[in-house]
Amino acid sequence: MRKNKAMTAILACTMALQAPVAAGAAAPLDNNAKAVVSTENTLQTAAKKKGLKRERGKYYYYKNGVKVKNKWLTLKRNGKYYKYYFGANGAAYAGTKVYGTSVPAVKKISGAYYGFDRLGHMLKGTYVANNKFYVFSSKNGKMNGTLSVKLRSACKYKKSTATLKRLLKNIGLKPLKTQKLEGCYGDGYDVIYTYKNFQISAHENLDGTEIFLGLIAR
Numbered sequence: 240m241r242k243n244k245a246m247t248a249i250l251a252c253t254m255a256l257q258a259p260v261a262a263g264a265a266a267p268l269d270n271n272a273k274a275v276v277s278t279e280n281t282l283q284t285a286a287k288k289k290g291l292k293r294e295r296g297k298y299y300y301y302k303n304g305v306k307v308k309n310k311w312l313t314l315k316r317n318g319k320y321y322k323y324y325f326g327a328n329g330a331a332y333a334g335t336k337v338y339g340t341s342v343p344a345v346k347k348i349s350g351a352y353y354g355f356d357r358l359g360h361m362l363k364g365t366y367v368a369n370n371k372f373y374v375f376s377s378k379n380g381k382m383n384g385t386l387s388v389k390l391r392s393a394c395k396y397k398k399s400t401a402t403l404k405r406l407l408k409n410i411g412l413k414p415l416k417t418q419k420l421e422g423c424y425g426d427g428y429d430v431i432y433t434y435k436n437f438q439i440s441a442h443e444n445l446d447g448t449e450i451f452l453g454l455i456a457r
Contacts, residue, residue, distance in 0.1 A: 288304055297330040298331040298333065299325070299330060308328070308329045309325070309327055323355075324353070332355045333357055334357040334368075340456050341457070342368055343373070343456070345382070351381045352373075352381070353382065354373055354375050367454045370453070370454050389406055394454060397450050398451055399448065399450060399451070400439070415433050416432075417432055429452075430449065437454060438454070438457055439454060440455060
């Protein structure tokens with residue numbers, strides 16, 4: 240009796256091993272197969288991307304699922320047109336925000352310098368970055384090196400602001416607001432001149448003369 244039961248168990252086990260895999264059941268994937276599936280899924284996802292995308296704090300432009308690189312593009316955003324430059328890794332050149340203040344990025348492209356705000360838009364006009372003046376053409380955005388250097392040369396610590404204010408006026412820039420505060424520097428008043436894209440910090444002495452203290456991006 241025991242011998243018959245043992246034979247029955249052996250036969251059942253043998254039949255189970257020889258039985259075909261049930262229809263619809265999938266064999267487990269090895270590591271190589273999993274890698275292929277993962278790659279295919281990634282490519283399918285990328286292929287769906289198009290246009291301007293923000294990823295991990297940076298902007299990219301996809302065309303047929305591929306990042307545009309080393310190229311200028313003019314794109315319409317919120318009803319306005321902006322120029323972007325997408326670099327070697329596909330990310331748009333863009334400025335940053337430091338302590339709540341927007342600081343432009345200045346990049347060299349094909350031998351000329353251009354400025355970009357933190358949204359990746361190419362800049363035109365006069366800006367301050369790293370405590371230096373940058374003047375970008377109102378036509379094509381290229382930096383005007385001569386005028387930028389003149390403005391920087393007029394920013395001498397504790398020297399008269401007369402030349403700086405005159406140069407700014409000559410290129411059509413006037414303060415939007417002027418603030419006079421109790422003097423922290425010494426006798427007289429501390430003065431803040433607020434322009435569209437920057438501020439000038441100065442000090443007015445009791446005799447009416449004014450000296451330059453610093454620049455602030457905004």
